[in-house]
Amino acid sequence: MQRLMLTPGVRLLLRAGIPFAVCFGGASWWLSNPDTQAAIQATVAEARASIEERPEFRVNLMAIDGADTELAEAIRVAVPLDFPLSSFDIDPAAIRDTVLQMPPVREASVRIRPGGILQVDITPRVPVAIWRRPEGLTLIDASGAHVRPIPRRNARPDLPVIAGEGAAAHVGEAMQLIAAGAPLGNRLRGLVRLGDRRWDLVLDRNQRIMLPTEGAVQALERVIALDEVDEVLKRDVERIDLRLTDRPTVRMTDYSTEEWWRIRQLNSGTERQ
Numbered sequence: 001m002q003r004l005m006l007t008p009g010v011r012l013l014l015r016a017g018i019p020f021a022v023c024f025g026g027a028s029w030w031l032s033n034p035d036t037q038a039a040i041q042a043t044v045a046e047a048r049a050s051i052e053e054r055p056e057f058r059v060n061l062m063a064i065d066g067a068d069t070e071l072a073e074a075i076r077v078a079v080p081l082d083f084p085l086s087s088f089d090i091d092p093a094a095i096r097d098t099v100l101q102m103p104p105v106r107e108a109s110v111r112i113r114p115g116g117i118l119q120v121d122i123t124p125r126v127p128v129a130i131w132r133r134p135e136g137l138t139l140i141d142a143s144g145a146h147v148r149p150i151p152r153r154n155a156r157p158d159l160p161v162i163a164g165e166g167a168a169a170h171v172g173e174a175m176q177l178i179a180a181g182a183p184l185g186n187r188l189r190g191l192v193r194l195g196d197r198r199w200d201l202v203l204d205r206n207q208r209i210m211l212p213t214e215g216a217v218q219a220l221e222r223v224i225a226l227d228e229v230d231e232v233l234k235r236d237v238e239r240i241d242l243r244l245t246d247r248p249t250v251r252m253t254d255y256s257t258e259e260w261w262r263i264r265q266l267n268s269g270t271e272r273q
Contacts, residue, residue, distance in 0.1 A: 059116045060084045066122035071104050075120065078102060087112050095120070103146045129171055129178075130156060132163040132190075142175070144168040164193030173216070177201065180220045187233070198243070207233065210241045219245065
C-alpha cells in the first residue's frame with residue numbers, strides 16, 4: 001500500500017481525479033433536475049431582458065435616406081417593424097436582403113445609429129427608358145433591370161420608349177441609338193427590337209428607319225446626315241431600309257406610289273401622242 005501510494009498516477013488520482021469525479025457527478029445530478037433547469041433558464045432570461053431593455057439598446061424609429069416617398073413607403077410596408085424595439089431583436093442583414101429584393105432598389109445598407117434609429121440608406125435604380133410590353137409599360141434602368149410599372153406613357157414624357165422581344169437586354173445599344181437620333185428632335189417616337197437581332201427607329205407620321213444588325217449607330221448617323229442635306233425624312237417616305245448596308249432602300253407611302261405611277265402613265269401617254 002505504501003508503494004502504491006508513492007506511485008505518481010495513484011497520487012494524482014486521489015488528489016484530483018476523485019474530487020473532480022465527485023463534483024462532476026454532483027453537478028450533473030443537480031443540473032438534471034427539471035426544476036433546476038427551469039430556474040437557470042429563468043435567471044438567464046431575466047438577465048438578458050434587463051440588458052436588452054436598457055434605454056441605450058432601444059430602437060425607436062426607422063429613417064430611410066435616398067428613396068422617394070413612394071419607395072420609402074413601400075420599404076416600410078415590406079419591413080413591418082413595431083417600434084420601439086430592442087436592437088437585439090433587429091436583424092439588419094435580413095432587413096437588407098428584404099430591401100434588395102425590391103425592383104427599384106439597386107443597393108442598400110442597414111445599420112443602427114446612436115440615438116435609437118434604424119438607418120436604411122438606399123441607392124435607387126435610375127430609369128433611363130420605358131419598356132412597352134404586352135403586360136404594360138415598365139421603367140427600366142441602364143442595365144435593363146425593372147424599376148417599376150407606370151400606368152401611361154405621359155407619366156414619364158422625358159424618357160424614350162423601347163419595345164420588342166429582348167429590348168431590355170439591349171438597352172445600352174438603344175440609348176446609343178437614341179443619342180445618335182437626337183437631331184431628329186420630337187419626331188423620334190422610340191425603338192422597336194425585332195427578332196432580338198436588330199432595331200427599327202420609329203418616327204412620327206408612321207415612318208421607320210430599319211437599321212442593320214451590325215453598325216446600327218453608324219447607319220443611323222448616315223441617314224441623319226442625308227436628311228440634313230436632302231430632307232429625305234420630310235418627304236412622303238414610309239420606310240428607309242438599311243438592313244443591307246451596301247444597298248439601302250426607300251419605300252414610299254401608298255399614296256405617293258400611286259401618284260408616281262399615275263404621273264408616269266400620263267407622261268407615257270404624252271410621249272406616244
